[in-house]
Amino acid sequence: MQVILLERVAKLGQMGDVVDVKPGYARNFLLPQGKALSASDANIASFEAQKAQLEARNLETKKEAEALAEKLDGQQFIVIRSASDAGALYGSVTPRDAADAATEAGFSVDKKQIALIAPIKDLGLHAVAVKLHPEVEVTINMNVARSEEEAELQASGKSIQELAAEEEAAAEFEIAELFDDIGSAASDDDELAPAEEAPAEDDTNA
Numbered sequence: 717m718q719v720i721l722l723e724r725v726a727k728l729g730q731m732g733d734v735v736d737v738k739p740g741y742a743r744n745f746l747l748p749q750g751k752a753l754s755a756s757d758a759n760i761a762s763f764e765a766q767k768a769q770l771e772a773r774n775l776e777t778k779k780e781a782e783a784l785a786e787k788l789d790g791q792q793f794i795v796i797r798s799a800s801d802a803g804a805l806y807g808s809v810t811p812r813d814a815a816d817a818a819t820e821a822g823f824s825v826d827k828k829q830i831a832l833i834a835p836i837k838d839l840g841l842h843a844v845a846v847k848l849h850p851e852v853e854v855t856i857n858m859n860v861a862r863s864e865e866e867a868e869l870q871a872s873g874k875s876i877q878e879l880a881a882e883e884e885a886a887a888e889f890e891i892a893e894l895f896d897d898i899g900s901a902a903s904d905d906d907e908l909a910p911a912e913e914a915p916a917e918d919d920t921n922a
Contacts, residue, residue, distance in 0.1 A: 717742050718755035720763055723774060724850035725751055731774060732767065734760070781849035784823065788846065789854035793817035794867045797860055799839050803876040808835035809860055814844055818856065836860055839876045 717739045724730050725746070728737070734755045737746065746752040753759040763770070795817055798806045811830035818825040831845040831853075842858045861867035870876070 719752035781852040803839040
């Protein structure tokens with residue numbers, strides 16, 4: 717099926733190009749999202765008549781996207797989720813979640829602009845592409861954690877495995893200290909016992 721592109725589409729072409737695509741791809745993606753028109757004589761003529769206007773609109777939206785990209789690129793957003801000790805989420809982080817996190821932070825991002833191949837299903841830092849415009853793409857980082865404190869530690873570069881190891885080491889240290897305290901208390905009791913018995917021996921001798 718031939719279509720005429722109304723904007724740049726990755727791996728297909730630029731605005732105004734007439735390209736061959738699979739009918740399903742055209743019907744399910746290109747046409748409903750306004751990225752292309754079927755390449756009929758009437759549509760081609762209509763495009764040519766509006767080409768200057770479409771190019772001007774595309775340039776304007778590109779400039780807006782570039783301005784947003786300067787602020788958004790490299791930003792990190794925290795998403796709190798329940799997860800197992802191994803780091804597997806009880807659920808997932810979807811494009812909608814990523815868009816909502818960015819929007820709550822003051823950035824205008826739509827879930828359709830989030831380029832996630834698959835939902836995020838593990839704790840940690842995840843790089844996510846955001847297509848602000850057919851010609852403008854940035855990368856944001858989703859910091860998926862079980863708490864704000866854990867998110868801060870992950871942001872400092874520590875993985876969930878490192879955090880778990882630190883928690884385990886801290887727990888073992890506390891247990892060791894507890895046993896040391898118990899041992900010290902027992903030693904003190906042993907030292908006090910003879911001293912308490914001494915007066916009784918003196919009374920007997922008297």
